[in-house]
Amino acid sequence: MTTILKKPSTFYEVFTRKPDADKINTHYCPGCGHGKLHKLIAEAIEDLGIQDRVIIINPVGCSVFLYYYFDTGHIQVAHGRAPAVATGIKRVHPHSIVISYQGDGDLAAIGGNEILHAANRGEHITVFFVNNAIYGMTGGQMAPTTLPGMKTTTTPRGRDIHNEGYPLRMAELIATLDAPVYVERVALTDAKNMAKARKAVRKAIQIQVEGKGFAFVEALSTCPTGWGMNPPDAEKWINEVMTKYFPLGVFKDISDKVEPVKFEKKILTAEDIKKAIGVNGSEVTQVKKYQRNTIAEKYKNPKIKIAGFGGQGILLLGLVLAQAGMLEEYHVSWLPSYGPEMRGGTANCHVNISESEIASPLVSIPTVLIVMNRPSLEKFEGTVKPGGVIFYDNSLIDIEPSRKDVEVVAVPATKIADDLGSTKVANMVMIGAYIGYTGILTKESIFDALDIMVKRKEFNELNRKAVEAGMEFVV
Amino acid sequence: MPKQLMKGNEAVVRGAILAGCRAFFGYPITPASEIAEAASLLMPEVGGVFIQAESEVAAINMLFGAASGGVRAMTASSSPGISLMQEGVSYAAGAELPMVIVDIMRGGPGLGNIAPEQGDYYQVVKGGGHGNYKVIVLAPNSVQEMCDLTYLAFDLAEKYRTPVYVLADGFIGQMVEPVEFPEPKLPQIDKTWCVDGTAETRHNLITSIYLAPEELEQHNLKLKKKYERIKREEVRYEAYKVDDAEVILIGYGIVSRILKSVVDTMREDGYKIGLLRPITLFPFPEEKIRDLAKTAQIFFVVELSTGQMVDDVKLALNGMREVKFYGRCGGMVPSAEEIIEQVKSVFEETEKEIEHQR
Amino acid sequence: MQITLQKAFIKINKEQCKGCTLCIETCPVDVLKISDKFNSRGYHYAEYTGDGCTGCGVCFYACPEPGAITVYKRGAIVDEEILKSFN
Ligand SMILES: Cc1ncc(C[n+]2csc(CCOP(=O)(O)OP(=O)(O)O)c2C)c(N)n1
Numbered sequence: 025m026t027t028i029l030k031k032p033s034t035f036y037e038v039f040t041r042k043p044d045a046d047k048i049n050t051h052y053c054p055g056c057g058h059g060k061l062h063k064l065i066a067e068a069i070e071d072l073g074i075q076d077r078v079i080i081i082n083p084v085g086c087s088v089f090l091y092y093y094f095d096t097g098h099i100q101v102a103h104g105r106a107p108a109v110a111t112g113i114k115r116v117h118p119h120s121i122v123i124s125y126q127g128d129g130d131l132a133a134i135g136g137n138e139i140l141h142a143a144n145r146g147e148h149i150t151v152f153f154v155n156n157a158i159y160g161m162t163g164g165q166m167a168p169t170t171l172p173g174m175k176t177t178t179t180p181r182g183r184d185i186h187n188e189g190y191p192l193r194m195a196e197l198i199a200t201l202d203a204p205v206y207v208e209r210v211a212l213t214d215a216k217n218m219a220k221a222r223k224a225v226r227k228a229i230q231i232q233v234e235g236k237g238f239a240f241v242e243a244l245s246t247c248p249t250g251w252g253m254n255p256p257d258a259e260k261w262i263n264e265v266m267t268k269y270f271p272l273g274v275f276k277d278i279s280d281k282v283e284p285v286k287f288e289k290k291i292l293t294a295e296d297i298k299k300a301i302g303v304n305g306s307e308v309t310q311v312k313k314y315q316r317n318t319i320a321e322k323y324k325n326p327k328i329k330i331a332g333f334g335g336q337g338i339l340l341l342g343l344v345l346a347q348a349g350m351l352e353e354y355h356v357s358w359l360p361s362y363g364p365e366m367r368g369g370t371a372n373c374h375v376n377i378s379e380s381e382i383a384s385p386l387v388s389i390p391t392v393l394i395v396m397n398r399p400s401l402e403k404f405e406g407t408v409k410p411g412g413v414i415f416y417d418n419s420l421i422d423i424e425p426s427r428k429d430v431e432v433v434a435v436p437a438t439k440i441a442d443d444l445g446s447t448k449v450a451n452m453v454m455i456g457a458y459i460g461y462t463g464i465l466t467k468e469s470i471f472d473a474l475d476i477m478v479k480r481k482e483f484n485e486l487n488r489k490a491v492e493a494g495m496e497f498v499v
Numbered sequence: 500m501p502k503q504l505m506k507g508n509e510a511v512v513r514g515a516i517l518a519g520c521r522a523f524f525g526y527p528i529t530p531a532s533e534i535a536e537a538a539s540l541l542m543p544e545v546g547g548v549f550i551q552a553e554s555e556v557a558a559i560n561m562l563f564g565a566a567s568g569g570v571r572a573m574t575a576s577s578s579p580g581i582s583l584m585q586e587g588v589s590y591a592a593g594a595e596l597p598m599v600i601v602d603i604m605r606g607g608p609g610l611g612n613i614a615p616e617q618g619d620y621y622q623v624v625k626g627g628g629h630g631n632y633k634v635i636v637l638a639p640n641s642v643q644e645m646c647d648l649t650y651l652a653f654d655l656a657e658k659y660r661t662p663v664y665v666l667a668d669g670f671i672g673q674m675v676e677p678v679e680f681p682e683p684k685l686p687q688i689d690k691t692w693c694v695d696g697t698a699e700t701r702h703n704l705i706t707s708i709y710l711a712p713e714e715l716e717q718h719n720l721k722l723k724k725k726y727e728r729i730k731r732e733e734v735r736y737e738a739y740k741v742d743d744a745e746v747i748l749i750g751y752g753i754v755s756r757i758l759k760s761v762v763d764t765m766r767e768d769g770y771k772i773g774l775l776r777p778i779t780l781f782p783f784p785e786e787k788i789r790d791l792a793k794t795a796q797i798f799f800v801v802e803l804s805t806g807q808m809v810d811d812v813k814l815a816l817n818g819m820r821e822v823k824f825y826g827r828c829g830g831m832v833p834s835a836e837e838i839i840e841q842v843k844s845v846f847e848e849t850e851k852e853i854e855h856q857r
Numbered sequence: 858m859q860i861t862l863q864k865a866f867i868k869i870n871k872e873q874c875k876g877c878t879l880c881i882e883t884c885p886v887d888v889l890k891i892s893d894k895f896n897s898r899g900y901h902y903a904e905y906t907g908d909g910c911t912g913c914g915v916c917f918y919a920c921p922e923p924g925a926i927t928v929y930k931r932g933a934i935v936d937e938e939i940l941k942s943f944n
């Protein structure tokens with residue numbers, strides 16, 4: 025048993041970080057509850073032997089300067105964001121013991137979202153919530169926990185529930201969530217309540233040390249200055265008035281039931297990493313050399329626009345061309361329809377396959393237009409470069425292109441696909457027709473591209489057939 | 500050379516992981532969501548952290564926490580989300596935390612639309628949050644650069660202990676191109692300043708508070724010095740066919756790709772025209788611009804905005820040369836042909852003027 | 858020399874006391890009082906009346922100041938010097 029109760033060693037001996045001349049005393053007003061909670065936390069850290077591991081998240085509020093006092097790691101953060109910051113640091117350093125310390129403005133008002141979600145994720149952090157029913161630091165304005173009728177500098181006539189609503193009971197709120205392990209409300213007042221508070225503080229930290237999860241202790245705390253009371257009266261007021269609205273007690277405790285989490289660090293080599301994110305090269309390394317076809321000059325370096333309904337596989341059509349082009353060691357780019365062009369369930373994409381570096385990936389004047397529905401033909405026919413080619417699915421498009429200065433290739437792609445067993449592969453028929461007609465890419469590279477692009481390999485048998493059917497159609 | 504075909508947004512995550520990034524915090528928003536999606540898939544595979552935060556405010560603060568731990572960490576969002584993150588960026592700049600933020604810009608103001616725009620230049624390059632701070636801003640114009648500049652961003656962030664943005668537009672994020680990936684880095688945590696829950700870092704403090712005015716002024720001056728060093732050492736740009744150019748086009752991101760086509764086409768027609776593409780938006784290549792003014796008469800800025808970066812071009816030139824501007828916004832993207840028309844009229848105007856002067 | 862205390866003591870560091878009186882209010886045996894004198898920061902500080910402390914520790918937890926109160930319980934082993942400073 026401790027026979028001497030003295031300043032816990034978790035506190036700095038001298039508060040050198042304090043900018044004013046007094047490096048011995050705290051900046052708190054006489055009798056302020058913050059100091060009482062500090063002492064309990066400092067003592068618990070000392071007794072649990074975890075000082076080196078502790079990182080305290082300093083909020084905005086009267087307790088903004090926790091780092092003056094606690095000889096632990098510290099992060100000072102924006103108003104209300106402590107639980108989010110605590111989440112970030114705890115997740116990357118699970119071995120650390122992260123303590124978030126927040127006032128009622130910080131936690132229940134501006135940081136309402138952050139605390140709810142940190143609690144709901146069951147972050148392995150310990151939260152101390154100082155409920156003094158007021159904004160101490162900024163001079164005694166209303167807090168979300170200000171009692172009805174209570175006068176503050178922004179409720180000069182007393183908190184009016186019709187204007188300001190009711191005080192928020194955070195402990196009760198948090199306790200309704202599934203993830204939190206332990207939620208208790210204590211009062212930093214008389215000896216009996218301090219004994220309970222001391223136990224709660226320890227338990228809340230212990231839970232984190234054991235890897236059990238989220239612990240939350242709400243502490244009813246005096247603000248003698250903001251309340252305009254002397255400290256003993258302020259404590260009496262908590263006991264007699266505040267606890268009526270904010271009952272003390274344990275609202276949730278499943279610490280006996282939860283399984284502790286063991287945090288293990290994955291140690292990876294450079295090779296592991298490349299493999300894990302799919303850049304190790306095995307399936308992507310250029311293993312093959314493709315024998316390019318001889319290509320007529322006019323079909324070289326195509327700027328391709330592909331358009332149709334969403335669901336016709338327009339984007340995949342373009343991706344396969346780009347992938348095959350890359351395999352054949354061309355410069356390639358693919359750009360999906362995006363923005364205003366995307367309206368009305370139509371899809372289009374821009375593909376460049378080029379012997380030289382591609383400047384603009386946007387195809388505004390295509391040399392090749394592949395269209396699979398009538399609106400697309402109508403919309404883009406006029407944009408095709410004179411001397412270019414239009415491939416259109418004449419099993420779906422009931423008009424003919426009117427341009428006379430371009431080549432026109434009608435491909436009943438959907439019909440051919442249907443005959444093969446699925447209208448879904450009409451896009452593949454179009455690929456076949458395009459490469460068969462122009463010779464721009466080989467069947468081999470298209471097939472290999474399909475193997476790379478299509479996740480469900482069983483589809484590729486039909487896809488290949490469709491490509492071949494398209495090629496046959498144009499010979 | 501092994502290359503992989505990939506979407507810009509996915510290349511970002513791979514570039515980040517290869518740079519040693521092991522934590523991602525984000526909130527879904529089009530057109531940046533694929534970044535979070537890819538991170539959710541890949542981060543756990545490399546022992547990293549992925550959290551879908553409850554908001555961008557929370558995401559940037561989670562990032563603040565992870566960065567405080569000395570771990571390479573990032574977030575990604577799009578314009579409205581970046582607006583919400585500005586608080587955290589200001590705190591991070593003040594606390595000198597390295598972090599990487601990817602902004603895939605979309606149309607604004609307000610909810611605007613999800614189409615590509617470059618309307619975030621002001622809010623990203625000029626600060627956005629409160630206080631005297633700057634952030635390094637890298638502007639990729641290809642999928643390869645989405646990877647490479649993200650990879651670089653982590654090094655710069657750590658070197659200068661500052662937030663670094665990768666500022667791209669919806670097009671660059673959605674585009675698919677071949678990428679060659681760099682080698683993985685396995686960075687060590689710098690225990691001299693971070694907090695990681697060990698004895699070595701127990702005395703470290705991450706804060707943006709400097710209560711005494713003298714101290715805060717000193718801190719600001721220290722930051723200013725850092726930004727000046729960044730200005731000296733980190734300017735990056737691409738100058739394309741500028742040597743004899745009378746007209747210099749200036750654009751970043753997707754616009755620079757279109758402008759390259761403009762230059763190529765107009766050069767074929769005999770126009771003396773070149774392109775300057777800022778790769779770093781802060782630091783801005785102002786010296787290079789002044790240098791180009793020795794030969795070039797006209798600077799023609801094209802943006803997917805009503806004119807934001809153009810201000811920096813004007814500041815760089817300080818009235819030395821005429822600065823023209825052409826912008827489309829709301830998701831409207833000018834074609835090369837459209838720009839060529841604009842630029843030609845500038846050439847014509849100048850010729851007329853010259854004749855007039857004769 | 859180390860001495861084992863036969864009697865509990867409490868020591869109040871007057872410079873670290875803010876005179877909030879919480880300890881005085883809470884002491885079960887009423888052995889604390891506010892001093893007529895004030896410390897260097899102008900606070901009338903709390904004082905031990907000098908006898909009767911049971912070492913219960915209640916005042917220690919009642920006090921918001923980190924180092925204002927030290928409680929030496931019976932059986933505590935302390936340096937003789939410290940003991941002297943009480944008297
Ligand atoms: C974004 C932002 N808004 C407002 C403030 C001003 N502010 C500082 S502390 C505070 C309220 C603190 O009250 P509380 O969290 O209850 O802490 P207390 O001082 O009562 O312990 C406010 C509103 C701020 N610092 N940042």
Ligand code: SF4
Pocket residue numbers: 051052053055056057058086156160161246247248249250
């Ligand atoms: S204003 Fe209130 S909460 Fe703040 S230090 Fe003073 S008493 Fe404590």
Ligand code: SF4
Pocket residue numbers: 866867883884885886887888889909910911912913914915916917928
């Ligand atoms: S230890 Fe107990 S008896 Fe002694 S002064 Fe303190 S409260 Fe009174």
Ligand code: SF4
Pocket residue numbers: 055869873874875876877878879880881902903919920921922925926
């Ligand atoms: S509780 Fe502490 S600060 Fe208050 S009077 Fe007693 S010793 Fe002084």
Ligand SMILES: [Mg+2]
Pocket residue numbers: 085127128129154155156157158159160167
């Ligand atoms: Mg408060």
